Amino acid sequence: GDSVTQMEGPVTLSEEAFLTINCTYTATGYPSLFWYVQYPGEGLQLLLKATKADDKGSNKGFEATYRKETTSFHLEKGSVQVSDSAVYFCALLLQTGANNLFFGTGTRLTVIP
Amino acid sequence: DGGITQSPKYLFRKEGQNVTLSCEQNLNHDAMYWYRQDPGQGLRLIYYSQIVNDFQKGDIAEGYSVSREKKESFPLTVTSAQKNPTAFYLCASMLRGAGTEAFFGQGTRLTVV
Numbered sequence: 688g689d690s691v692t693q694m695e696g697p698v699t700l701s702e703e704a705f706l707t708i709n710c711t712y713t714a715t716g717y718p719s720l721f722w723y724v725q726y727p728g729e730g731l732q733l734l735l736k737a738t739k740a741d742d743k744g745s746n747k748g749f750e751a752t753y754r755k756e757t758t759s760f761h762l763e764k765g766s767v768q769v770s771d772s773a774v775y776f777c778a779l780l781l782q783t784g785a786n787n788l789f790f791g792t793g794t795r796l797t798v799i800p
Numbered sequence: 801d802g803g804i805t806q807s808p809k810y811l812f813r814k815e816g817q818n819v820t821l822s823c824e825q826n827l828n829h830d831a832m833y834w835y836r837q838d839p840g841q842g843l844r845l846i847y848y849s850q851i852v853n854d855f856q857k858g859d860i861a862e863g864y865s866v867s868r869e870k871k872e873s874f875p876l877t878v879t880s881a882q883k884n885p886t887a888f889y890l891c892a893s894m895l896r897g898a899g900t901e902a903f904f905g906q907g908t909r910l911t912v913v
Binding site: 717719721723728729730731732733736738776778780782788790791792793795 | 806833840841842843848890892894898899900901902903904905906907909
C-alpha cells in the first residue's frame with residue numbers, strides 16, 4: 688500500500704554540519720511530496736513541498752528534490768544551526784482516495800553548538 | 801488571519817470521564833484530520849473527514865468519536881473506552897486537490913489522572 692519511510696533518528700550534528708534525512712515512498716499514481724517540521728510542544732509546519740517529478744522544494748536553506756526514479760525525497764541542508772533542532776516529517780499526498788495523506792514516522796534532529 | 805485553532809492547549813481529566821477536544825478552522829478547507837502523537841513517536845490517524853456530515857475511521861479510532869456538522873469544526877471526543885488517552889492530539893485541515901498542504905493546529909496535550 689501507499690506509505691512513507693524515513694530515516695530513523697535521532698540525528699545529532701554539530702553546528703554548520705551538513706544534514707541529510709532520507710525519505711522514500713511507495714505510492715500509486717503521482718503524489719505530491721512534503722517535508723514538515725515540528726518544534727517542541729507545537730503542531731507541524733510546512734517546510735517545503737514538490738508536486739511533480741524533478742521539482743525541487745526549498746525553504747530556509749533546506750532543499751529536497753522529487754526523484755521519481757528512486758521514489759525519494761531526501762531533505763538536505765548545507766549548514767545546520769542550533770535553531771534547526773526539531774522533528775522532521777516526510778509526507779505524501781495522493782491525487783485520489785478517501786484517505787490520501789500519509790506521514791513518515793519523523794526524525795528528531797538535535798544540533799549542538 | 802486564517803488558521804486552524806485547537807483548544808484548550810492543556811487538558812486534565814479524571815480517568816473514566818469523556819472529554820471533547822475542539823478544532824476550528826476558517827480556511828474554508830474541506831478535509832479535516834485528527835492525529836495522536838505519543839512521546840518520541842510519529843503521527844497516528846484517528847479520524848478524518850472529507851466533507852460535512854461524513855467522516856471515516858483512521859488507524860486507531862477505537863475509544864474516540866467525532867462529528868462534522870459544520871465545515872469549520874471537527875471536535876474529537878475521547879471516551880472512557882480509550883484505554884490510554886494521555887497523549888498529544890493534533891488537528892489538521894486541507895483543501896482537496898493535488899499539491900495542497902495540510903495546516904496543523906498547535907495541539908492539545910491531554911493528561912488523564
